[in-house]
Amino acid sequence: MKIQKYDALVLGAGAAGLMCAIEAGKRGRRVAVLERAERPGKKILISGGGRCNFTNLHCRPENFISSNPHFAKSALARYTPSEFIALVEKHKIPYHEKTLGQLFCDRSAQDILGMLQTECAAAGVRVLTSVNVQEVTRGDEFAVNAGEMEFHAPVLVVATGGLSIPKMGATDFGYALARKFGVAIRDTRPGLVPLIFNAEDHRHFADLAGVSTEVIVACDGQSFREKMLVTHRGLSGPAILQISSYWKTSQPIRVDLAPDCEVTKRLQLPGSPRTIASIRSELQKVVPNRLASRWLETHTPSAWTNAALRETEREIHEWPFSPDGTEGYAKAEVTVGGVDTDELSAKTMESHKVPGLFFVGEVVDVTGHLGGFNFQWAWASGAAAGRAL
Numbered sequence: 001m002k003i004q005k006y007d008a009l010v011l012g013a014g015a016a017g018l019m020c021a022i023e024a025g026k027r028g029r030r031v032a033v034l035e036r037a038e039r040p041g042k043k044i045l046i047s048g049g050g051r052c053n054f055t056n057l058h059c060r061p062e063n064f065i066s067s068n069p070h071f072a073k074s075a076l077a078r079y080t081p082s083e084f085i086a087l088v089e090k091h092k093i094p095y096h097e098k099t100l101g102q103l104f105c106d107r108s109a110q111d112i113l114g115m116l117q118t119e120c121a122a123a124g125v126r127v128l129t130s131v132n133v134q135e136v137t138r139g140d141e142f143a144v145n146a147g148e149m150e151f152h153a154p155v156l157v158v159a160t161g162g163l164s165i166p167k168m169g170a171t172d173f174g175y176a177l178a179r180k181f182g183v184a185i186r187d188t189r190p191g192l193v194p195l196i197f198n199a200e201d202h203r204h205f206a207d208l209a210g211v212s213t214e215v216i217v218a219c220d221g222q223s224f225r226e227k228m229l230v231t232h233r234g235l236s237g238p239a240i241l242q243i244s245s246y247w248k249t250s251q252p253i254r255v256d257l258a259p260d261c262e263v264t265k266r267l268q269l270p271g272s273p274r275t276i277a278s279i280r281s282e283l284q285k286v287v288p289n290r291l292a293s294r295w296l297e298t299h300t301p302s303a304w305t306n307a308a309l310r311e312t313e314r315e316i317h318e319w320p321f322s323p324d325g326t327e328g329y330a331k332a333e334v335t336v337g338g339v340d341t342d343e344l345s346a347k348t349m350e351s352h353k354v355p356g357l358f359f360v361g362e363v364v365d366v367t368g369h370l371g372g373f374n375f376q377w378a379w380a381s382g383a384a385a386g387r388a389l
């Protein structure tokens, strides 16, 4: 058995692992990143539709979900979007703001991965791919057994990501390792994921697949105003992906189909025609024609009185959408939940119980909203650990 010794081992060459290794390498640590896949950063390459939404200019702690909403603050404050943007600019990577502070590469996500690999090389970090980690043990130091090779270091950083997109190799490795060392896990569920119609909504709306409209969706004390998209199976689009991270089965999601508009206002004026055609024409001013017509077929006013119109108005702004479920990890961008933040130092990401063991990135119970926040968490938590190794 060949044994290789390092100052620190990082499991997983994704966004968080590479950033952590770079920061530690820059401080003179001898670091090896052990990656199971045949190449590093696969998720970076598919992110943001291939252009990687690498950060968000308006990053605030409120953009993250965690059992402890204060946990992420320290790391986020010590590695800000400006710091990552400075790195991107140093590498002369062209980028643009798409919307709502979301920064994307002009060319391709490969620019970000290439930048991280260049930084790794400059910091003397070894990135080893196709490493099949079989066992991790801890004696005087951590030992990572990978078949014919064994890697030893006093410090181990777990950056193996979450459960989303198993087709790309996501597994529960990080959670299993945490459990093995007695580190608690908060229940995991798919986040930033399309939602599936219940049988009744499926009958009414599935054939409208492709229709999209701006809505406000609300659930569990959170709301988002963005586009909603009808699909063959349910609802998607940024508004739905955002709220999906907060949705728990049995809660309906409130959908405001016509934000800021009073659809029945004209109908309630004396002398206005009060017919299904007139209300449809009002709703069609703010909601795509087919969705407006279909929605009114299922929510026809019970009468043409002002009271009944007010009730329809309320329903337009508070449509209770009760999904049957989500499209699961196969379609989820992230995993909500993970390594319990109570177990970790907010400053360094080190386990309180197991000195030398760190968790960074998506494997931790910190999940960003859609819009570059998940990468910002990966950079910030990776840097926090890397600077402490």
Ligand SMILES: Cc1cc2nc3c(=O)[nH]c(=O)nc-3n(C[C@H](O)[C@H](O)[C@H](O)COP(=O)(O)OP(=O)(O)OC[C@H]3O[C@@H](n4cnc5c(N)ncnc54)[C@H](O)[C@@H]3O)c2cc1C
Binding pocket: 011, 012, 013, 014, 015, 016, 017, 034, 035, 036, 037, 040, 041, 042, 043, 044, 046, 047, 048, 049, 052, 053, 054, 055, 131, 133, 159, 160, 161, 162, 164, 165, 169, 170, 171, 173, 174, 332, 333, 334, 360, 361, 362, 363, 371, 372, 373, 374, 375, 376, 378
């Ligand atoms: C389709 C899609 C698009 C996305 N787009 C964006 C976006 O534009 N902006 C944004 O902010 N976020 C986006 N995300 C989310 C973002 O990709 C993740 O939050 C981020 O990659 C998490 O980084 P990480 O380093 O923690 O984990 P990962 O990037 O998942 O990296 C984990 C690495 O660990 C490796 N690994 C796993 N198990 C082992 C093991 N046993 N041994 C060794 N290595 C192992 C994996 O192969 C992987 O390389 C997107 C996600 C998806 C699925």
